[in-house]
Amino acid sequence: MTDASLIGAATVTPDMLRIAAGRRFREVLVRYWLLLAALVSVVVSALILWSLLREAWTFITGVAWADTWGQQGWFPRRGLYDIPTIVVPTVIVTAIAMVVSGPLGLGAAIYLSEYAKPAVRSWVKPVLEILAGIPSVVLGFFALTWIAPNVVGRIGKPAFLVIGLAVMGLYTVVAAVMVRSRLKRYRDGSSDSSALIGVVGALAVLGAIFAGYLFWLLNVLGELAPARAGSLAAAGIGVGLLTIPLVASVSEDAMAAVPEHLREASAGLGARKMTTATTVVVPAAISGIVAALIVATSRAIGETMVVFMAGGAADAARFTDSPLDGGLTMTAAMASLASGTDNVVGEGLTFQSLYFVGLLLFVITLALNIAATRFVNRVREQY
């Protein structure tokens, strides 16, 4: 039907406006094809869960937990599955990674969002994105061949001592400030003695953690020679470098979402730039910053190649809690079990142990990601 005939008709009947059958058919067809594409992601999730749970269940029900617990080693081909042997190095690597990427990523983000000129931003941000695009095998190689000898090998021990003492110092300062303010309020009479008991309790717990940490630190420092080959520290630094762009970009986004009028109001009250940044922008963006740190933690736990190449342990490992030692993280345990051989062979449940560790990893990262999404949504609701 042409335009002319439509205009020429005396009345427009519903038939004239009805969509042609072929056009309508195509419309419906496209819609269902696209729905199908969207459903693929649901199928993938279901298949991941199904394959993890199936083999992991065989492992959980089949393994002799009483025998394997407390064996102080992860030797899957011999049927020894000591969970702390792979969990403790994972925690160490993740902690070191966050010590590296937290300050560097946040510092870069605050600088880019509050201080940097547009010209600087416009070239620094793409460079950070390039860093984000560097494959993890490259950082694994770098961690093993450069960081391990030049950073961990040379200054590993003293740096470890300094960072350990700095963390303890930070704890002490925080505790002192808390106690002082509580004591002051107690003397003022604005708080009763029950609050004081709380402070004493908190101090006792802190003291216990402190003593344990100090004991561990001295123990670790006493027994170790500086690392030359791969170590958990080298792998941790490598993973940290990998997560810097993640921390920087997510927290920078959060700070960019803070409305300009908050900064203007702060400046109007006479605050200098640093005060505005630390007391207005960062608190306003705190949900996004926390989300960035959580996502980075999750990424660090799941990172495989850097720890596999630079972690300093292959295939099997004895229990270690020292960062300057080689160790097997959860992901490295999976990669080394699967690599090199044609099939995963060994004792009856060796293959299933892959899926058990995978399930553990899946659950931990999923929980962290859900937590991060919550925080991000909170930022969205605010502004």
Place this chain on the structure above:
Amino acid sequence: MVTRLIDSRSRSAIAASIQGRRIDTGGLLFRSLLQSALVLTLVILAVLLVSVFADGWSQIGGRLGEFLSGTLRSQSKDAELGVHQGIYGSLWIAVSVAVLAFPIGIGAAIYMEEYAPRNRFTSFIEVNIRNLAGVPSVVYGLLGLAMLVNGDIFGLDRLTGGRSTLSAGITLAVLVLPIVIITSGEALRAVPNSLREGAYGVGATRWEMIRTQALPYAAPGILTGTLLSMARAVGEAAPLILVGAVTGRLGDNPALLDLGALSERFTALPIVITSWTQQSGRDTGFAAAAAGAIVVLLVFVLIMNSAAIGLRNRFEKKRG
């Protein structure tokens, strides 16, 4: 008090304190701390690139042609040592990602942004996609191992040939699928509603509106996302280890376009790098070989990434 405040000495002191330039030591310190965080990050990036390039120079500088066409060898001094098999694997992994993940991912994004009704099921799919994007890559390797190599459910191993380039490609396509969906969805969300309304106004159906207005407008953003996800897939190694990449017992050196080798044992550039790095403990020449392979991989990945970033920045600027 009042008289003291307005006496001339105090007045000039107050004026000086308001107008005078004081040095904000704390603020400067804070600023330089932040700046050094950024500078340190950039310096590390530079050290990484320079040290890898310097390490690999003996391979890529002296014998680039042989290095690109050579094969995996047990001795680093071998004159035929090279990365050809790795390039073959990585190339076909990239092709599988383009063939599988791009249409499905973009299709899913179109459905989620343009068609999906606002209900619980839609938000379930959305949450599901976000969570999939955060799943560690080794877990995708486990999925590939169960489905494509062992054929646990649909007997897919007969289709893929078990531990093959095809299995690796499908696994990585699944891995980047959520990234493609999320980035394409963001690009579609940036399409102004006035374009949609205009198309409907002249009588377009929904699909006609999407095809002629929304997709062309979102194309640069979608292309950016697909390039980034392809770079991610090419650089990924962990899932390939699980799916059974090897660095020995490979078949003949396949021609780059030889489709028959797709269902045979495979390797890929990141796997070659991993293996050579591990062998550098016993044969130090492999460190240089690994660095050379890294330079080859980085050239591919960085070209894709910078193209994506450049493309996006250009269009962002254009559209304000």
